[in-house]
Amino acid sequence: DAMVIQNPRYQVTQFGKPVTLSCSQTLNHNVMYWYQQKSSQAPKLLFHYYDKDFNNEADTPDNFQSRRPNTSFCFLDIRSPGLGDTAMYLCATSRASGGYNEQFFGPGTRLTVL
Amino acid sequence: DQQVKQNSPSLSVQEGRISILNCDYTNSMFDYFLWYKKYPAEGPTFLISISSIKDKNEDGRFTVFLNKSAKHLSLHIVPSQPGDSAVYFCAASARTSYGKLTFGQGTILTVHP
Numbered sequence: 001d002a003m004v005i006q007n008p009r010y011q012v013t014q015f016g017k018p019v020t021l022s023c024s025q026t027l028n029h030n031v032m033y034w035y036q037q038k039s040s041q042a043p044k045l046l047f048h049y050y051d052k053d054f055n056n057e058a059d060t061p062d063n064f065q066s067r068r069p070n071t072s073f074c075f076l077d078i079r080s081p082g083l084g085d086t087a088m089y090l091c092a093t094s095r096a097s098g099g100y101n102e103q104f105f106g107p108g109t110r111l112t113v114l
Numbered sequence: 115d116q117q118v119k120q121n122s123p124s125l126s127v128q129e130g131r132i133s134i135l136n137c138d139y140t141n142s143m144f145d146y147f148l149w150y151k152k153y154p155a156e157g158p159t160f161l162i163s164i165s166s167i168k169d170k171n172e173d174g175r176f177t178v179f180l181n182k183s184a185k186h187l188s189l190h191i192v193p194s195q196p197g198d199s200a201v202y203f204c205a206a207s208a209r210t211s212y213g214k215l216t217f218g219q220g221t222i223l224t225v226h227p
């Protein structure tokens with residue numbers, strides 16, 4: 001089955017210790033998104049890739065970076081995690097940018113910063 | 115500034131009855147609206163959508179209604195089933211925004227047998 005896979009599902013890190021979250025997809029979609037969802041809040045878009053073009057949301061902290069080495073994989077790097085970065089991180093893909101295309105989500109990585 | 119709001123954090127319904135989940139938005143540029151369903155330990159899954167050129171879209175037990183003048187949409191589930199118990203997110207998109215989705219906070223639906 002075509003799908004969006006996120007690893008790890010759970011990650012615990014220490015304050016200030018860099019962490020990388022991984023997303024892969026078998027849907028061959030050209031757009032990949034990273035969302036942050038804090039407890040009882042709406043998922044919030046951090047950035048997205050349209051093919052290799054990176055698009056950062058204006059309010060995404062500089063602490064958050066992303067890499068997309070190929071169509072299938074996308075990484076979220078948090079350079080110096082703070083306690084406030086504890087959240088669920090969701091990866092999503094869609095077929096094209098713009099227009100009306102539903103996004104397909106992975107199961108998420110729950111990150112805890114101690 | 116929350117552009118998409120789901121004002122009811124939770125809703126409890128008896129099996130077989132209608133569930134109505136509501137969503138309000140403020141950005142008049144939004145022209146496409148989606149509902150996602152999320153079970154614990156899973157990512158959101160697409161449920162149903164509606165374009166701003168329509169006021170109703172139906173898919174089986176699920177119907178979404180859009181009132182553009184009121185900037186309001188609702189999801190009706192009839193009849194509700196215990197398996198429908200999940201968190202429901204409303205999301206909105208503008209054609210000019212590269213497919214970016216703006217989500218509401220979600221409503222926890224519990225359907226009691």
